[in-house]
Amino acid sequence: MMKYAVEVDGLVVHRGRNDVLRSISTTVPTGAIVGLLGPSGSGKTTLMRALVGAQRITAGTATVLGLPAGHPRLRSRIGYVSQSPSVYDDLTTRQNLAYFGRVVGAPSRDVDRVLDEVDLRPQQHDLVRDLSGGQQNRVSLGAALLGSPELLVLDEPTVGLDPLLRRDLWTLFRSIASQGTTLVVSSHVMDEAQRCDRILLLRDGTLLADVTPAELLERTGTADADDAFLALVGAAA
Amino acid sequence: MNPRLTLATAGRVLAQIRHDPRTIGLLVLVPSLLLGLMAWIFTDTAVFDVVGPALLALFPFITMFLVTSITMLQERRSGTLERLMALPLGRFDLILGYTLAFGALAVVQALVAVGFAVQVCGLDVAGDPWLLVVVALVDALLGTTLGLMASAFARSEFQVVQFLPALVFPQVLLGGIFVPRDRMPDVLHAISDWLPLSHAIEALQAVSSATDGTGTVVRETVIVAAFAVAFVVLGAVTLRRSTR
Numbered sequence: 001m002m003k004y005a006v007e008v009d010g011l012v013v014h015r016g017r018n019d020v021l022r023s024i025s026t027t028v029p030t031g032a033i034v035g036l037l038g039p040s041g042s043g044k045t046t047l048m049r050a051l052v053g054a055q056r057i058t059a060g061t062a063t064v065l066g067l068p069a070g071h072p073r074l075r076s077r078i079g080y081v082s083q084s085p086s087v088y089d090d091l092t093t094r095q096n097l098a099y100f101g102r103v104v105g106a107p108s109r110d111v112d113r114v115l116d117e118v119d120l121r122p123q124q125h126d127l128v129r130d131l132s133g134g135q136q137n138r139v140s141l142g143a144a145l146l147g148s149p150e151l152l153v154l155d156e157p158t159v160g161l162d163p164l165l166r167r168d169l170w171t172l173f174r175s176i177a178s179q180g181t182t183l184v185v186s187s188h189v190m191d192e193a194q195r196c197d198r199i200l201l202l203r204d205g206t207l208l209a210d211v212t213p214a215e216l217l218e219r220t221g222t223a224d225a226d227d228a229f230l231a232l233v234g235a236a237a
Numbered sequence: 238m239n240p241r242l243t244l245a246t247a248g249r250v251l252a253q254i255r256h257d258p259r260t261i262g263l264l265v266l267v268p269s270l271l272l273g274l275m276a277w278i279f280t281d282t283a284v285f286d287v288v289g290p291a292l293l294a295l296f297p298f299i300t301m302f303l304v305t306s307i308t309m310l311q312e313r314r315s316g317t318l319e320r321l322m323a324l325p326l327g328r329f330d331l332i333l334g335y336t337l338a339f340g341a342l343a344v345v346q347a348l349v350a351v352g353f354a355v356q357v358c359g360l361d362v363a364g365d366p367w368l369l370v371v372v373a374l375v376d377a378l379l380g381t382t383l384g385l386m387a388s389a390f391a392r393s394e395f396q397v398v399q400f401l402p403a404l405v406f407p408q409v410l411l412g413g414i415f416v417p418r419d420r421m422p423d424v425l426h427a428i429s430d431w432l433p434l435s436h437a438i439e440a441l442q443a444v445s446s447a448t449d450g451t452g453t454v455v456r457e458t459v460i461v462a463a464f465a466v467a468f469v470v471l472g473a474v475t476l477r478r479s480t481r
């Protein structure tokens with residue numbers, strides 16, 4: 001097995017006249033959960049889109065599961081959840097999962113497994129447009145879990161969820177990771193950072209910190225992640 | 238390209254449309270209602286027998302163009318396209334899946350519209366009415382594939398609607414409905430030769446009139462189908478897996 005699921009070296013992304021990512025270098029160990037944190041507009045989504053091949057890279061390299069990001073052979077090995085739910089709102093939950101399952105070539109029983117994992121079995125026959133925002137997010141997340149990909153790239157998967165559901169999802173993420181899957185998860189919620197194996201803190205397209213949660217608190221001399229975030233992001237400003 | 242994924246996509250698109258009765262109504266009933274209205278307007282004149290076949294090309298073409306371009310645009314805007322492009326789905330699987338799904342609807346549309354025009358409105362058809370169905374189907378596919386391609390160049394539903402006056406109306410005006418194309422000024426006639434709808438209309442007129450043989454029908458239908466294939470290819474190659 002590869003040591004690193006993701007290796008990024010000197011990654012630069014320009015979008016229009018914006019320097020969105022300015023030379024990012026980091027690695028993500030296989031089987032780890034890595035949290036991507038940073039203020040709004042810091043480049044989290046752009047970095048994740050670069051990893052799944054949806055964002056053209058200006059300079060530097062991004063190697064994913066041993067192949068250059070965007071390589072066709074990666075398409076069946078990565079699960080990606082974009083920031084806004086990307087599912088068909090005029091299909092039912094089950095129809096959405098069935099279609100995406102067919103696209104990734106997952107066995108049809110995968111739909112039932114995923115329905116339970118994202119806790120949407122009661123809503124399986126409801127049209128997605130009739131679901132709540134948090135439920136729609138979970139349909140989108142469920143679609144990425146089909147076919148058990150080796151790398152999950154999740155852009156703010158827990159937005160709009162209550163603390164109980166958030167806890168359940170993080171338990172799910174942990175159990176997925178324990179089977180050797182690597183997760184890159186962005187979030188605005190600092191207590192979620194504590195649940196990650198490593199934290200990448202982005203600001204203005206640069207990497208401010210690449211640490212474990214304990215190191216983050218130690219380095220900033222703060223008691224909780226919120227304060228650590230403020231200390232680091234504020235100090236760099 | 239993978240037939241399994243093409244079919245899965247077609248099935249998904251049809252499932253989406255099944256949840257949208259209005260779209261089904263627009264595609265299946267509206268062309269017939271408009272044909273009926275035209276027949277009524279021109280009661281007791283010979284006009285309907287002249288323009289009827291052209292309208293049989295026009296209404297399916299326009300309704301299919303509208304529905305497919307907006308459906309495809311929603312796919313782009315909802316983020317599902319970005320998701321699909323990160324998955325092992327070929328660009329042709331997607332575009333052909335859409336074409337198949339709307340093609341299936343076009344079969345129903347053509348049957349209903351031709352049946353209504355001939356049985357209810359009393360459209361005089363010299364040729365085989367089934368040939369009329371086939372040609373109307375190919376014309377609807379032309380609208381479908383043009384819509385799929387056009388959506389690549391639109392950023393909003395509003396911009397799609399702007400394509401009607403820009404892309405569709407000129408084809409209608411030059412298509413030979415108002416003035417037969419060979420009586421137009423030379424320049425306009427030459428331009429109209431390059432517009433797919435002109436050939437679609439000509440094919441239907443050839444089926445309906447006694448003078449033209451099947452040769453014209455086949456030639457014009459092949460031209461229309463060639464345009465449709467070109468639009469499928471353009472629609473697929475304009476899909477991008479990554480953005481700048």
Ligand SMILES: Nc1ncnc2c1ncn2[C@@H]1O[C@H](COP(=O)(O)OP(=O)(O)OP(=O)(O)O)[C@@H](O)[C@H]1O
Pocket residue numbers: 015016017018020038039040041042043044045046047083
């Ligand atoms: N299409 C675009 N063209 C030009 N610049 C863009 C485009 N999309 C995003 N940007 C810029 O890229 C920067 C980073 O955006 P990104 O979406 O990666 O941020 P983010 O960290 O995910 O923010 P949030 O937490 O709000 O989701 C922003 O400053 C934004 O202005």
Ligand SMILES: [Mg+2]
Pocket residue numbers: 044045046083155
């Ligand atoms: Mg973002």
